[in-house]
Amino acid sequence: YKNLIYQLNMNNYTVQDSIQVGANPEEIVLQSGKLFVANSGFGSGNTISVIDLSTKTVTEIITVGDGPQWIRESGGMLQVLCIGAYGDFSDPNDDTPGGIWLIDPATNSVVDSLVLAAGIHPSDLAISASGKGYFSNGSGIVEYNPASLQVVNANLISGFFYHVSVNPANGRLFVLDAKDFISPGELIIFDENGAELERHSTGIIRGDVQFINLTN
Structure with a gap:
């Protein structure tokens, strides 16, 4: 809860520096020589911190919707x-919708x-190499x-899913179903049109899928 991002030395994995950002930072993206940090505030934050890498300082703050978490x-x-932002019991009218900025x-x-x-309240964000975007609602x-x-x-694919990723090589959707959150979940693979191709059992509450090119 320190609201910091850290610079690491990748040779010995030690912390070299830290930069103060907004509340509860989530994803970080490097673009145009700058770092863009999503400050979610657990739903109460609504900003993106822009960091100049040459000075390691926040140079600008961009206002977006409530609870920014994913950047692509x-x-x-x-x-x-x-x-x-989710409405609370004392004031259910303070619920605000999600979206993409x-x-x-x-x-x-x-x-x-x-x-x-x-x-x-959407979750996850995946964009294919061919320019198709996906999120869970x-x-x-x-x-x-x-x-x-x-x-x-x-409603490309119906169901309550925990995560969605896109294989950059073929555009297939890799979707994680956490089931009841105490039993083993499933990895379900769909083509880009939403047709199911295969299923695989996974561990409990698997939360992410990454693709690695082993030919390089």
Whole structure:
């Protein structure tokens, strides 16, 4: 809860420096020679810290939606997925919807946004090499166009999923189902049109899928 990001020495894995950012930082992306840090505030934050790597200081703060957690690059622009803020028992009307905010990293400015319907709190964000975007909305996987921020298919794949990633080599969707969160989950692979290809049992609450090119 120190709200810091750390610079590591990758030769001996020691901390070399730290930079103060906003509340509860999540993902970090390097773009245009700058670091962009999503400050989620566990749903109460709504900013992206921009860090100049030459000075290791925050030079600008960009306001987006509530709860920014994921940042992806597409077409030279940054896609920021915000989960929104959940209403509490004392005031259920303070719930705010999530969505995607488009940032131009050259100007550090928001140029467009896709705000979802009230009560929708998306999670995860994946963009294929061919330019198709995907996120989970609590009832399934949504396909959208990252360039226009228009929803292409609001229910590409039905279900409650814990994570979605895209294989950069073939565009296939790797989706994690945590089941009841105490039993082994599943990895389900779909083609880019949402047709199921295969299933594999995993451990309990597997939360991420990474792709590594072993030919290099």
